[in-house]
Amino acid sequence: MRYYPDPGKAIDLSRLNRVIEESFAEHARGRVQMPPKMYVTLPRGDFRTMPAYIPSLGIAGVKIVNVHPENPSRGIPSVMAITIILDVDTGAPRAVLNATELTDMRTGAAGAVAAAHLSPSRSVSLGLVGSGKQAKSQVQAIEKELDVREVLVWSRSEKNANTLCTQLSHLECRTSSLPKVCDCDVLVTATPSREPLVRDEWIREGTHINAIGADAPGKEELDPAILMRARVFVDDPVQAAHSGEVNVPISSGLYSMDMIAGTLGQVVIGEKKRMSRDEITVFDATGLAIQDLAIASVALKDQDGIELAFP
């Protein structure tokens, strides 16, 4: 068994996008095993346990990830993750990966796969609502798939928005007002919001939206009216209804599961698609265990870990 303290450092993002895409395709083909994500509540947060097996990638294991919103005030990240990989043949534990950075990267890669398939054009203006680590991961993954002409960033903190633009200095990046950021080809929302930030009237025809922030019951970033006039794809219907962007409108009766157009996996294998250049498309991401295994498979191929005696 080996431990990988920094498994994200050598990952090629283009290759990662392809392996993540493959995992979604296998999901759509019904060729993966992935029991529902399980939540355990702790006094100041929760942790989620995510087992899966992807036969085509020859990888099986479990990601364990916490969400503790108060941690940053104590100098600790709010989200930390660890992934255990088992040998598919014998069931023996093979690897323990620090999966905190991998979680950001695999979420970015899913957004890139969605944008690659659903963007209205190959050359795009990219809007970012939120300027945290995930906003950055989305840009880094999406620019491997699309020609990003410009990036517009809005954040509650103008300072954080400026910092992100500095980090993306290889791109044409600037901060702007929320309505102007939303006037783009590909919009990424990546905030912890519990009320809609993006108004329906700010979204023009043809926009593709990666709705990333909502990942727990009660969270939402988009005016439900956007969902009503958009073609909405999810990573997994059950998880999306429980904790994705659609969870609040479904709970309130404004939206229903039968309005979901399909899964990202179905888009990847060509079963579902954007139907016209003018329609709005939404990818509602909650995060799947198969993404965690897919990125682990990439990380493990490129690196040697630290040997741990087992038994």
Added chain:
Amino acid sequence: MRYYPDPGKAIDLSRLNRVIEESFAEHARGRVQMPPKMYVTLPRGDFRTMPAYIPSLGIAGVKIVNVHPENPSRGIPSVMAITIILDVDTGAPRAVLNATELTDMRTGAAGAVAAAHLSPSRSVSLGLVGSGKQAKSQVQAIEKELDVREVLVWSRSEKNANTLCTQLSHLECRTSSLPKVCDCDVLVTATPSREPLVRDEWIREGTHINAIGADAPGKEELDPAILMRARVFVDDPVQAAHSGEVNVPISSGLYSMDMIAGTLGQVVIGEKKRMSRDEITVFDATGLAIQDLAIASVALKDQDGIELAFP
């Protein structure tokens, strides 16, 4: 984060029995969180993911354990386990434990807790059906609770039965025929059998049975007639119906969940008990995630692990 390659080596078995007992009591009081054990099927076996949180012990985490029956022919254990412990306050990964031996030990401890509460007497003859690692763990844990006057062992392999007796040389131990082994005060069945080995007519009034072997659908060790005339306690009713000793008789309609007398936790807190010296009692063990956390809490208190950089 620390790695513990051999966390069972310093555990005091009497203390372990008390902490395992406490975890069952908390389970009965409804004060633990434990989502259902999740199964993922691999080509030659499966793995199970077991998250939990025990507030009273201040411990949260996940055990991951495989079952690969063909492994021993390749020189690899059929069951290997790893436990991840998270900081209850922050959700940060705190410890990775090699949990293969711990799994045997915590199963033995549960059997000892059951025997301590349900045995017809303090001084007992102990029968063992099966002579593997779990049979030994049961004896080692039970002898901390009861005065074990003699141990009788039956195994398909006479050689293995003799080896176990040699290992238990501090006790009066000998091998015997299956019917004679079953004529005892406390009987432990710990085989991978898929058909009843223990006949109803071999079990005398007053016997307590720890039915340990059945831990997956299709497995059973006892003639269902024994269950019909016994007071049957389980670790968890849902898990027992799915994969415990009662799973086959429930599937075939011979037995039903409403015939289960209660849980071991209810016995520990005094809500349920053996009603007379003459009745037969059965403890049907499937193995709970809270046991894995309980033993981890004991192991972590007594040992220093190997520091792993995280992140």
